[in-house]
Amino acid sequence: MSVTPHDESFMAAAIRLSRRHLGRTATNPSVGCLIVKDGVVVGQAITAVGGRPHAETQALAEAGELSRGATAYVTLEPCSHHGKTPPCSEALIASGVARVVISVTDPDPRVSGRGIAMLREAGIEVDAGVLEAKGRRSLAGYLTRQTKNRPYVTLKLAVSADGMIGREGEGQVAITGPEARAEVQALRAETDAILVGIGTAISDDPLLTVRTPGLEAQSPIRIVLDPLLALPLTSKLVATAREVPVIVVASEEISPSGSEGGAPPTRSDLESRRTALEAAGVEIVYCNPYHPEILLPALATRGISSLLVEGGAKTARLFLETGLVDRIQLYQAPVVIGEGGIESPLEITDIPSGFAHTGTQMFGEDRLDEYERGL
């Protein structure tokens, strides 16, 4: 049997389902699985919050005896390894499903192709690569961390009608409206970590959490690029560091084991800032804050698969210039900033080459354009 439009419809549903647990299954991918019998969904599941159980075993449990002769739709190749749970391929074989339809093959070296091989050896018909581009996008964080040893990076910018992202010396300036802000909250909720530069952390005093009622627990880890530990102890970030983690990325040169000397502040100043930040629950990581190509693998090692860069202009430029942005979300608002504006590092007319325009949506008066590089 070959792949039919029905297969694509069920896979689209499985992909949509999988997105519900994005940002909540680290370091496991959020996978969606449907069990379909005679054209009807009889079991459906997502990788559980926390990463286990995997999607397939839960969907099969729901379908029960109805799995026999059914088709399983899975967004990622079923696992073949004995990890923290037994292999899903074995569970599928034991359930008696007749066919397994897969979107993306698993780059995990413990699985990669073996899951499919196990199913075929057991006489199950397997079709892989169904809605693959869409499937890959839904697994972007997992795939990027597995294959590039860094998180998938989204750069979000909100630009005024006159090309500004804020006003000098004024802290947070409203550029987008409530609908767009709600959308950004949803994006934060599906992302592992969010990053800003120290300039933004000081001038805007942002919280960087998810405030959508009921989703507060899905706030990302908050990261500040802060070479000299300038994050104020009175900032909202520091004040809430015990509820939602804050990581300050400071220069290696100022680490307690780093070399002496250099520019002000003095070593004892730095030492007391470090002690105070740590006492407030902030974690300090010593890593060159101006080299995302070094920082990002360090974040991947900590299990961070997706990163949202939210500002400011300098930090956005740094990530763009090092070619470490995978997706750009550019909001354009009708607001005019005028005098004293901070120029956007990016406008719709100068999106870097290599990015494809993947969609436009309106949120109230604001227009969101999305651009992605190949995964």
Ligand code: AOF
């Ligand atoms: C699946 N279905 O829903 C997910 C899979 O540590 P473990 O034992 O949980 O294994 C983690 C690996 O399992 C992960 O790297 C990926 O290969 C796979 N994730 N596999 O069959 C799922 N989440």
Ligand code: ZN
């Ligand atoms: Zn599995």
